[in-house]
Every structure is written in C-alpha cells, then in structure tokens.
Amino acid sequence: MKLVQIYQCLCDETRLRLLNLLLRGPLCVCHFQSVLDEPQVKISKHLGYLKARGLVTAKRSGNWMIYSLPAERSRTVELKANLACLQDCAAGNALFKRDLARLAKLDLACAPVGALHEKSAAGSGCDC
Amino acid sequence: MKLVQIYQCLCDETRLRLLNLLLRGPLCVCHFQSVLDEPQVKISKHLGYLKARGLVTAKRSGNWMIYSLPAERSRTVELKANLACLQDCAAGNALFKRDLARLAKLDLACAPVGALHEKSAAGSGCDC
DNA sequence: GAACTATATTCCGATGTGGGAATGTAGATA
DNA sequence: TATCTACATTCCCACATCGGAATATAGTTC
Numbered sequence: 478m479k480l481v482q483i484y485q486c487l488c489d490e491t492r493l494r495l496l497n498l499l500l501r502g503p504l505c506v507c508h509f510q511s512v513l514d515e516p517q518v519k520i521s522k523h524l525g526y527l528k529a530r531g532l533v534t535a536k537r538s539g540n541w542m543i544y545s546l547p548a549e550r551s552r553t554v555e556l557k558a559n560l561a562c563l564q565d566c567a568a569g570n571a572l573f574k575r576d577l578a579r580l581a582k583l584d585l586a587c588a589p590v591g592a593l594h595e596k597s598a599a600g601s602g603c604d605c
Numbered sequence: 606m607k608l609v610q611i612y613q614c615l616c617d618e619t620r621l622r623l624l625n626l627l628l629r630g631p632l633c634v635c636h637f638q639s640v641l642d643e644p645q646v647k648i649s650k651h652l653g654y655l656k657a658r659g660l661v662t663a664k665r666s667g668n669w670m671i672y673s674l675p676a677e678r679s680r681t682v683e684l685k686a687n688l689a690c691l692q693d694c695a696a697g698n699a700l701f702k703r704d705l706a707r708l709a710k711l712d713l714a715c716a717p718v719g720a721l722h723e724k725s726a727a728g729s730g731c732d733c
Numbered sequence: 734g735a736a737c738t739a740t741a742t743t744c745c746g747a748t749g750t751g752g753g754a755a756t757g758t759a760g761a762t763a
Numbered sequence: 764t765a766t767c768t769a770c771a772t773t774c775c776c777a778c779a780t781c782g783g784a785a786t787a788t789a790g791t792t793c
Binding site for chain 2: 479480481484485487488489490493554555558559562565566567569570
C-alpha cells in the first residue's frame with residue numbers, strides 16, 4: 478500500500494471516526510451507526526471505501542458484519558505509524574473522545590468485550 | 606487547523622513530495638520544479654493549496670518565492686506529529702529518497718545552505 | 734520604459750468523491 | 764416458504780480536485 482493511499486483514506490472525517498473506534502477493537506456496523514449517529518448508507522459506504530483499500534477487513538457473523546483493522550503483523554510500517562499517529566491525535570480531540578465514550582457505553586449495554594455478537598454470548602444478538 | 610484538513614493536504618503525491626523536501630528547509634519554486642521534474646503550474650498550484658491551508662508559508666525574495674514550513678513553535682500538536690510521521694515514512698520510500706538526493710545536488714550547485722537566493726550570496730541568482 | 738525572469742492565476746475539461754433515496758441481498762427466524 | 768434484520772449496492776446529483784494551456788503579475792535588468 479502506498480503512503481498516499483493511506484492519507485487518502487484518512488482525509489475524510491467520517492472515516493477518521495470509524496478508524497478511531499476500530500483502534501479499540503472489532504465492531505459491527507450497527508455499533509458505528511449508533512456511535513456516529515449517521516445514516517446507514519453513509520457508514521456502509523465509508524467502510525466499503527476503507528475495505529477496498531485494505532485499511533479494514535470484514536467478516537460475516539450471522540446477520541452482522543464485523544469490521545477490524547488488519548492484524549498487527551500484517552500492517553506495513555507506514556500504516557502502523559499513521560494509525561499510531563491518529564490515535565495520539567484523537568486523544569486530544571473532543572469529537573473522537575465523545576465517540577469513544579459512547580462506544581464504552583455501548584459495550585456495556587450490548588456486547589461484552591471480545592464476544593461481539595457471538596451466539597454463545599448471553600443475549601440473542603445486538604440491540605444497539 | 607483540524608486533523609482532517611492536515612490529511613487532506615497529505616493525500617496527494619505531489620504535495621507529499623513538496624513537504625518532504627520542505628522538511629529539510631526552505632526552498633524556492635524553481636528548486637521544486639527541478640527536483641520533482643513537474644510542470645511549473647502543477648508545482649505552483651499545489652504550493653498554493655498548502656499555503657491556503659496553513660501548511661506552508663511563503664515570502665518573496667526578489668523574483669523568487671521562498672516556501673517554508675510554519676515555524677516549529679507555531680505548529681499544532683497534530684501537525685508536528687504528522688510531519689514527523691511523514692518524515693519517518695519518507696525515509697523508507699524510494700521516490701522521496703531520490704528527491705532528497707536530487708535536492709542535495711542542487712544545494713551544492715546552486716545555493717549554499719541557509720543562503721537561498723540571498724542577494725549577498727556569491728551568484729547572481731538561481732541557475733537550477 | 735522594454736524586455737526578461739520567476740511565479741501565480743484563470744479557464745476548461747476530466748475525474749473522483751460524498752451524500753441520500755431507493756433497492757438488492759445474505760442470513761436468521763417463524 | 765415468507766418475513767425480518769443487517770448491511771451493501773445502485774442511481775443520481777452536487778461539488779471538489781487535478782491537470783494543462785494560456786495568460787497575468789511582480790520584480791529585475793537593460
């Protein structure tokens with residue numbers, strides 16, 4: 478992946494917010510919708526943009542699509558550096574912090590950490 | 606300056622090359638033209654784009670326009686972090702390294718470090 | 734002032750992007 | 764099988780961007 482393509486992925490605020498959340502771990506689309514409070518088509522298209530360029534991966538789990546950052550070991554040096562930089566910058570940004578706070582609440586209400594939408598989990602799915 | 610605006614400035618290869626050179630110090634447009642080997646209008650427009658968004662500053666010196674990065678102290682945390690990240694990434698990139706090598710040759714042939722196009726300098730201008 | 738140099742701007746076309754409304758689809762559930 | 768849920772895709776429009784050709788401008792030199 479070329480460096481400029483990484484920046485092209487980072488040059489939209491919605492995508493920055495998605496990546497900021499993904500830095501905390503895998504998430505399904507309904508989490509993004511709930512945290513960002515944006516229309517489904519907008520979220521889905523930006524996730525598709527990131528996926529087409531290799532900045533995120535997706536796997537299906539029942540009705541849900543779980544998005545993740547590529548595995549640490551498979552990230553290029555440039556991607557590692559820029560994701561780390563994004564995380565640093567987001568730490569001082571009100572909007573990004575608000576998103577993380579909302580995510581934390583969702584995690585409590587809707588999916589235990591590490592068991593996103595697993596059938597074996599307590600609930601019958603995602604009510605977020 | 607918002608974080609996303611920084612990334613918008615970084616999402617074009619020509620602009621990345623310009624900034625990579627500026628990380629070494631101030632330069633005039635003819636240096637950029639010579640190093641990048643791109644048309645004058647292309648260089649000038651991308652410099653204008655960066656200037657309009659505060660990523661570079663410009664001052665006139667005779668016929669020449671000298672472009673610089675904003676003073677270290679006036680850079681936001683986000684800009685500092687991303688310029689440092691860019692410099693790291695560029696260090697491992699063939700094109701950016703080639704640009705720097707070309708710049709080094711120009712510096713020898715055409716302008717002593719720190720005396721870019723100064724009238725008090727030896728030559729009568731820039732022959733790059 | 735005329736000519737020249739270095740750079741910026743304008744005009745134009747091609748292309749990409751972002752957003753929303755509507756529709757399609759894969760899998761689960763009844 | 765029919766329906767429902769979660770998500771993706773298509774179609775469309777508005778708009779920004781990129782690039783080059785041509786032109787304009789600021790400052791220098793003769």
